[in-house]
Amino acid sequence: MTTPHRSTVRGRPTPARHMPAIAAVVIGVLFALPLLWVLAGSLRPGSQVLGSLDELSWRSLIPTDATLHNYATLFQGDFGRAVLNSVLVAAVTVALGLLVSASAAFGLSVFEFRGRGLVFAVILLSFMIPFDAIAIPLSSLFRDWNLQNTYAGLILPGIGNGLAIFLLRQFFLAVPRELVEAARIDGLSWWDVFTRIHLPLSRPALIGAGLTLFTFQWQAYMWPLLIGTEPAKQLGPIALGTLQGQMVVDYGQVFAAAVVLTVIPLVVLLRLQRHFTQSIASSGLK
């Protein structure tokens, strides 16, 4: 993120000049506090999570008797399998979704054909209908097709993603036409052009589209609630909902589950963030 240098106000530093920095610190801390508190709570014995609030002090945020006990108990129960399910569903969605979206983007950006406008309109329309709004009619279809409580049922809705297609298409349009023509003259099939020219040239866009697909699945709540409630097929958020809905809630475990479900996407986002902002900037999708 390189902003050209800002013209600095000359003169003696005044308290007013530090106002933005002070505000930034205060706001940053306010946003982070709930997460810090959850992290601290997850390391505390479950009974003490709320008990420690009788007198607020720095100890409310920093556990002095940190233990991984909550995590150990958590993964002995159903939650471990639920997290594995979530990882599996997200990973398969990203792999399949990237293949499907990239090939569609290739079809849209490389070829001239009648009806391209119509295809474009279908993708645009399906992209504008929010998924959650049609989740309930889709779930009755999936029930008719016996897809409830199956991995296929959980994965499929994530595969067709209009945003991923648009992101990739925008990138593919920038691939020089001469390169494609030359490759064709050299006898490469269209599939070879796709896999050997477009895919390798579009890493940033693939990462951006992959993140879109991953986030769709990792953030999903309504769909897994409609289609995957059987314990063996539960995803992380559903298992978390079960934990917090029990008669006697073990807050330590709830916090540990919240930390696990947040840290996984946070790590993915932070690792790939640089590529993603690049791809947004260079795709011209504004």
Added chain:
Amino acid sequence: MTSTTRPPDTDGRPTGPAPAVRRRTRSQARTALAFLAPALLALLVLRLLPAGLAVVDSLRHHSLVDGVTRFVGLDNYGDLFGDPQFWQSVRVTLLFSVIVNPLQVLCALGLAVLFNRRFKGARFWRSLVFAPIAVPPAVSAVIFGILYRPEGPLNALLGVFGLPSQPFLTSPTQALYALIVLMSWVGVGYWTTFLIAGLQDIPQETYDAAAMDGANAWQRFVHVTLPLLRRPLAFVLVADTVSNFLVFAPVQLLTGGGPEGSTNLLMYDVFRRAYSVGDIHYAQAEVVLLVALTLAVVAVQYRLMQGKGEE
């Protein structure tokens, strides 16, 4: 979305044989469709088919008397419009939207301007604001559910200042606002990222020129930043509005639409009708209205942006 139209196949053959070109286009169409088929199939079956199914189902009614499902025209919509609980849900959703959208967009704008400045550690403090973006909706709901508990940390904090405990989620007057705060904890950071990207696209020279003309910071913000930020702002406002029509996880996990229906947002009302009340045909009619509502918002924004662009 910029759809670039390339000139039709210019192969540069001197004796341009029209049939050959046509044959080429046709074979190209076949290849293109082969590449497009999986995605088109997925989008048709998983997005457009259920939307169509909702429309069809919303026009039918399953009679419990003789067990037959028959076409009833717009009766389901009529019944829905006559149902006070539906209107109550619409009212709650509108109240929620009217507060949460301007609040989130204004906060995001303020934070974008603040964090776009250069100062020591700006990136670090900014990343703290962005961190909640990674938190899935179900998780943020559960976290705030505990924060709001009677014996939770928020009430402990109030106690430190000598203020009385608040019921938050269990009060019909406070629950909706409690949800607004919870949604904004994640939402503000998310929308800020788009606005910061927009701010960084504004060339420094425009600010320098305005400063040279003697514009103060506020004037520069109003006359340079805001007009040049119009497109990202419009996008954020619409995308935020649509996403806030679809708030579901916190309602389902924390309030169940209550107390006294005060948090019965439309998306949850659809779910409740489909699964608790068990009348799928009413629910489908409500789905159709919800989709129509979101498409209308997108269409209005599209028109506004088009109109502004012509100025």
